[in-house]
Structure formats: C-alpha cells, structure tokens
Amino acid sequence: MKIILAQQNYHIGNFESNTKKILEGIQAAKAQGADLVVFSELCVCGYPPRDFLEFEDFIAQSYHAIDVIRQHTQDIAVLVGGPCRNPQIEGKDLFNAAWFLYEGEVKQVVHKTLLPTYDVFDEYRYFEPAYDWSVIPFKGKKLAVTICEDIWNLGDNPLYRICPMDQLMLQQPDVMINLSASPFDYDHDEDRKEIIRANVLKYKLPIYYCNTVGSQTEIVFDGGSLIFDAQGNIVKELPYFVEAMDGVELEKLTGSSTELPKPVVFTPLTELIFDHNIHRIYDALVLGIRDYFNKMGFTKAILGSSGGIDSAVTLAIACDALGKENVRAVLMPSPYSTEHSVDDAVALSENLGNPYDIIRIDNIYNNFLDTLEPYFKGLPFNVAEENTQSRIRGNLLMGLSNKFGYILLNTSNKSELSTGYGTLYGDMAGGLSVLGDVYKMQVYALARYINRNKEIIPVNIIEKAPSAELRPGQKDSDSLPDYAVLDKLLYQYIERRQGPKEIIAQGFDPALVSRALKMVNTNEYKRNQFCPIIRVSSKAFGVGRRMPIVGKYLS
Numbered sequence: 001m002k003i004i005l006a007q008q009n010y011h012i013g014n015f016e017s018n019t020k021k022i023l024e025g026i027q028a029a030k031a032q033g034a035d036l037v038v039f040s041e042l043c044v045c046g047y048p049p050r051d052f053l054e055f056e057d058f059i060a061q062s063y064h065a066i067d068v069i070r071q072h073t074q075d076i077a078v079l080v081g082g083p084c085r086n087p088q089i090e091g092k093d094l095f096n097a098a099w100f101l102y103e104g105e106v107k108q109v110v111h112k113t114l115l116p117t118y119d120v121f122d123e124y125r126y127f128e129p130a131y132d133w134s135v136i137p138f139k140g141k142k143l144a145v146t147i148c149e150d151i152w153n154l155g156d157n158p159l160y161r162i163c164p165m166d167q168l169m170l171q172q173p174d175v176m177i178n179l180s181a182s183p184f185d186y187d188h189d190e191d192r193k194e195i196i197r198a199n200v201l202k203y204k205l206p207i208y209y210c211n212t213v214g215s216q217t218e219i220v221f222d223g224g225s226l227i228f229d230a231q232g233n234i235v236k237e238l239p240y241f242v243e244a245m246d247g248v249e250l251e252k253l254t255g256s257s258t259e260l261p262k263p264v265v266f267t268p269l270t271e272l273i274f275d276h277n278i279h280r281i282y283d284a285l286v287l288g289i290r291d292y293f294n295k296m297g298f299t300k301a302i303l304g305s306s307g308g309i310d311s312a313v314t315l316a317i318a319c320d321a322l323g324k325e326n327v328r329a330v331l332m333p334s335p336y337s338t339e340h341s342v343d344d345a346v347a348l349s350e351n352l353g354n355p356y357d358i359i360r361i362d363n364i365y366n367n368f369l370d371t372l373e374p375y376f377k378g379l380p381f382n383v384a385e386e387n388t389q390s391r392i393r394g395n396l397l398m399g400l401s402n403k404f405g406y407i408l409l410n411t412s413n414k415s416e417l418s419t420g421y422g423t424l425y426g427d428m429a430g431g432l433s434v435l436g437d438v439y440k441m442q443v444y445a446l447a448r449y450i451n452r453n454k455e456i457i458p459v460n461i462i463e464k465a466p467s468a469e470l471r472p473g474q475k476d477s478d479s480l481p482d483y484a485v486l487d488k489l490l491y492q493y494i495e496r497r498q499g500p501k502e503i504i505a506q507g508f509d510p511a512l513v514s515r516a517l518k519m520v521n522t523n524e525y526k527r528n529q530f531c532p533i534i535r536v537s538s539k540a541f542g543v544g545r546r547m548p549i550v551g552k553y554l555s
Contacts, residue, residue: 001139003177004034004247007225007238009214011295012046013058019044019065022080026072028245035139036077037247040179040212041148042096044069044082047181047212048219053094053126059083070101077102077138079145081179083127084109092128098145098179100136108136112147113164119544120183120219120535123149133167141250144173144205148180151199151207165203175250176200176207184222184284185538186277187269193226193234200228206253213243215291218532218542220284229253241283268538272491275445281536282317282449285434288534289321292432293407302406304393304427305329305349305356307341308466311411312348312457313443314434316450318409319352328406329356330397334365334389336471340460347458361392368392386470390426398429407431410531415440415483417530417541418490419516420523421476428530436533437540439487440466481512489516495539524549 006025010018022039029037041047044065045058052058062082069080077100084097096112111130115123135142150164165176176199182192196209206229213223220241227236227248235253238244269276293299301318305311311329318327331345342358349356368388376384401408410430412422414437422428435443447457466476466483480486489508492498493516498506503513524547533542 001035001141001250002033002247003175003208003250004029004032004037004245005208005210005225005227005236005238006037006039007210007213007223007244008039008043009243009291010040010043010046010212012049012216013052014046014295015044015061015065018046019068022065022069022078023072025245026069026076026078029247030076032245032247034076034247036079038079038177038179038208038210039081040210041081041098041181042083043080043179043212046216047081047221048120048122048216049083050122050126053083059085059094066099066101066106070106071104073101074104077107079177079179081147081181084111086128088128092124092126094127095130096123096127096147098147100138100143100145102138108134110134110136110145110147112150113162114149114153114160116149119539121149130164133164135168135171135173141175142171142173144168144171144176146176146178148178148182151176151178152195154195154198154202165199169203173205174254176203176205178207178209180209180211181221182211184220184280184536186281186284186536187538189222189224189240189277189280191268192224196226196228197232200230200232204230206230206250208247213241215284215288215534216295217292218288218535218540220288220535222280222284227253240280241287270496272439272441272488272495274439274441274487275448278442278445278449281438281442282446284536285317285438285534286321289318289409289432289434292532292534293322296407298405298407300326300328300404300406301409302328302330302397302401302404303409303411304397305331305345306337306411307331307344307348307461309440309443309447309457309461310413310416310435311345312461313446313450314409314411315348315354316352316456317434317446319354324352324354327354328400329354330400331356331358332361332393332396333358334361334392334470336389336474340464344458344461348456348461351456351458359396361389361396364392365389381471387423387426389470390423392426394423394426394429401431409434410436412436413440413443414438414537414541415480415487415490417527418494418523419480419486419519420526421480422526424526424529428526430531433531433533436530436542437536439490440483441487481516485512486516489513490520493517493520494545495537497539521547521551521553524551 084095098110100108113130153160209226212221224240225238408430410433413435
C-alpha cells in the first residue's frame with residue numbers, strides 16, 4: 001500500500017481554490033501509484049477559520065467541497081480535513097474532522113479529540129471533542145487516524161486526560177496517520193520531530209504526518225511533513241515553507257527490530273540564542289509577506305527607509321518576497337537625520353534595485369511646531385517634538401499608500417514593541433509587521449544572513465549604533481538597556497513566562513529587571529493598537545498573548 005502526503009498551501013474560506021488544489025493533489029498521487037493520499041487539517045476550508053465556523057453557509061460550503069472531492073475517489077482513497085456537524089443534541093455544533101473518502105463515498109469520519117486552547121489556538125471555542133474512536137479498515141490494514149494535537153499528549157506532564165492513540169491501540173492498528181496544521185516557530189521543528197518519534201516508539205507503529213504550509217495573516221505554517229518507520233527513523237522529510245508531495249509504501253516501514261532506539265528528550269531553548277534557526281526565521285518572514293499579499297490581492301508594498309538596521313532588513317526581506325520592483329522605499333530625513341543615514345539608505349536601495357524617493361520633512365516639521373507653539377506654552381523640547389517627526393512620516397507613507405494602493409510594512413522590532421519604544425500613529429503605523437516578533441539582536445543576525453554571499457545591507461548600517469534620530473546625537477541606548485542584555489531578559493519574561501524573582505535568580509540586575517518588566521506591562525495599550533505581526537517565536541504579541549491593558553502586575 002503506497003501512501004502519499006500532500007503538503008499544500010490553502011486560503012481560508014477560498015473553497016474553490018482549496019478544492020482545486022486538493023483535486024490536483026489527488027491526480028498527482030494517482031500518477032505516482034498511490035493507494036491513499038493524505039491532506040492536512042481543515043484543508044477544505046483553511047486553518048484557522050476562527051469565527052467563520054459560526055456561519056452555516058461556511059459549513060455548507062465545506063460540505064460541498066467534500067462532496068466534490070468525494071467524486072474523484074473511485075480508484076484512490078483520500079483523507080481530507082474539514083468541519084463536521086455534530087448530530088448529537090448535546091455539545092458544540094461541530095467536530096474538527098478527518099474525512100476518509102473512497103470509491104466515491106464517505107467511508108468514515110474521524111473526530112479530533114484534543115482541542116488546544118493555548119497560544120494561537122482556540123479550538124474548544126468551536127469544536128466538540130471526540131467521544132468514540134475507531135480505526136479505518138483499508139485494503140487489509142487498519143489505519144489509526146488522528147488530527148494534529150491528538151499526538152501531542154505525551155511526556156511527564158500531559159495537558160489532557162486522554163490519549164486518542166491509547167484508545168485506537170485497543171483495535172490493533174497497523175499504521176498511524178496524522179493530519180496536522182502545526183505552526184512554525186524557531187524552536188518548534190525539532191520538538192515536533194521528537195513528539196512524532198515518541199509516538200512511534202511508544203506504539204511501535206510507523207506514522208505518516210502531513211502538515212500544512214503557508215501563512216495565514218500572522219501564523220506561518222512551515223510544512224516539513226514526515227514519514228517515520230516503526231523503529232523511529234525518518235524515512236521521508238518534506239521540504240519547509242514550500243508545497244510538496246511525497247510518500248512511501250507502508251510495507252517498507254513495518255520491519256521489526258529487537259531493540260528500538262530510546263526517544264530523544266527535546267529541551268526547549270532556555271535562553272535566547274540570537275542566530276538560532278535564523279535561516280528558518282528568514283524563510284518564514286518571506287513566506288509571511290508573500291502569502292499576506294497574494295491572499296489579500298495586494299501586489300505592492302511601501303516602507304520608510306531610515307538607514308537603520310530594522311528598515312534595512314525589512315526592505316531586503318520584502319524585496320525577496322514580492323520582487324524588488326514592487327517595494328517602494330521612502331527616505332524622510334528630518335533636521336536631526338545624519339547624512340550618513342541618508343547615504344546608507346540610498347546605498348541599500350541601489351544594492352537591492354528597488355525604487356526609492358527622498359522626501360525631506362524639515363518644512364512640514366517646522367510648520368507643525370509653529371502651529372503648536374502657542375499651545376505648548378514654551379515648555380522644553382521633549383518627546384512631543386520628537387514624536388511629531390515620526391507621525392509626519394507615518395502620514396506621508398499612508399498618503400502614498402492610499403494614492404497608489406501600497407500596503408505599508410511596519411519596521412518595528414520585538415525589543416521596541418516590548419518596551420514601548422515606538423510612536424503610536426507614527427513608526428508604529430502599518431498594515432503588516434515584519435519584525436514585530438524578532439528581537440533586535442535577531443535582526444542583526446538576519447542582516448548577517450542576508451549578507452552571507454555578498455554585501456546587500458551596507459556594513460555601516462550593521463555596525464553603527466542604533467538611533468531613532470529624533471533629537472541631536474540620539475541613540476537607543478539613551479532610553480533602553482544594551483540590546484544584548486535586554487533581549488535575553490525579555491525572552492525570559494515573554495517566551496518563558498518567568499517572573500521577576502526567577503529572572504533575577506539567573507543573574508540579571510534587579511533594578512534592570514524591574515525597569516524592563518514595568519516597560520513591557522505599561523505599554524500593552526500601544527501593542528493593542530498595533531498591526532498583525534508575522535509570528536516566528538513561541539509567544540508573539542497579538543493573538544497568542546492576551547494581557548490586560550489596565551493590569552497592575554509588576555507595574
């Protein structure tokens with residue numbers, strides 16, 4: 001029996017496109033001599049559909065898509081993910097389901113048991129957990145089909161009270177198959193492999209694991225689908241961040257062994273390693289931009305290019321994602337901008353080959369100050385005047401965006417967003433945040449990665465001290481601790497959820513810890529108004545981190 005995995009990129013709610021892709025995958029699997037082709041979790045409607053699931057028409061279109069797919073399964077079996085109505089009076093109206101289609105019929109429907117409600121997941125809001133478990137008989141074999149989270153309840157501290165595979169093992173299955181929509185983060189791909197291997201070693205069965213690929217607003221799915229033999233060895237690993245299909249005959253995976261390898265204990269990062277998986281972060285950001293634009297029907301981007309590291313990295317990634325001709329950079333020097341910053345930004349665009357403009361804001365800025373002077377009542381120059389420059393730039397960028405149909409890419413990094421080092425309605429403006437889940441020191445690592453083969457980002461941009469250039473001689477270090485220290489501290493608080501006592505016990509200065517954590521908590525109101533952020537870490541600002549704006553904790 002040959003089983004093929006179809007790792008595809010879906011568009012939430014685009015039933016016509018998703019169905020077309022699935023049918024193309026079925027035809028390709030037939031051409032490869034497959035008996036069964038496996039697609040990913042909720043592939044007919046796209047994942048995560050969120051409150052679209054509350055519309056009866058959305059569910060009806062999901063059913064229609066499955067009905068169309070069913071008609072192409074006369075001589076090949078298909079496993080597709082889609083919502084399934086709950087016929088019971090009690091419980092939620094829907095199941096998250098895997099539909100087994102064969103001989104033009106719906107042969108069986110498997111319901112997801114474990115419904116995650118942490119980080120970016122909120123499945124129990126919509127779905128009822130499975131209450132019965134049955135293997136799928138097919139060509140003399142018994143298939144144990146599970147859906148994503150169903151295979152993650154292993155380890156010393158299980159999150160759920162039941163393991164679906166424990167129930168399915170009572171029926172003596174021959175193989176495990178998992179339909180997944182597992183998002184990327186830079187500490188997750190090895191973790192995922194070890195969870196899957198742990199299932200293989202526990203149940204002594206091979207597994208076919210099909211993960212989706214593609215970006216859905218802020219969430220990036222990296223693919224990397226896997227096939228393990230019964231000894232815990234990876235037989236096939238599909239590529240990351242691209243669509244792919246591959247498979248292997250089941251009989252090649254079921255050989256016996258007298259001694260199975262011990263499972264590898266995966267240890268998550270305990271501190272931020274600045275260049276960890278930087279190539280994967282880069283690929284995730286490229287895919288995040290490209291899919292956001294393609295799926296929303298946008299073609300061109302605009303951003304403010306300051307001659308600093310954040311805008312330089314954002315510009316380089318955007319040119320890779322959208323094509324250099326589709327990314328417009330706007331340089332907007334103020335009275336406090338240095339000539340070398342303008343020169344660096346020009347050199348960057350010339351290296352990349354993207355269009356750019358220089359719009360000086362001196363006169364606009366002076367007009368603002370003249371208008372505000374009677375109301376500022378002679379008070380000393382402070383952040384009000386500094387932020388006025390940033391808001392002028394935001395207005396100019398949004399004006400060009402409206403006039404020409406550009407989408408404004410935000411260039412703020414995670415260190416700045418954490419500490420509130422940004423201007424609302426100024427440099428925090430944008431339709432999509434590229435670096436909002438990337439700490440400052442990771443931005444530098446990305447710059448080095450971009451320059452790995454030749455100098456694209458001018459070396460002066462990488463080496464000079466970061467500055468907002470909103471007052472004479474300004475440097476980020478005037479307001480913020482050294483990024484090499486700050487980023488590691490922030491990682492402990494945000495990603496690892498360590499409190500002040502635990503962070504201080506790691507050797508961080510108590511006064512610095514108190515100051516940094518206060519900045520994070522008191523600036524939640526700014527992040528609450530921020531644009532969607534491409535998620536690359538295990539705890540990104542936005543949908544995966546829900547904090548009260550008016551909370552008092554540590555502030």
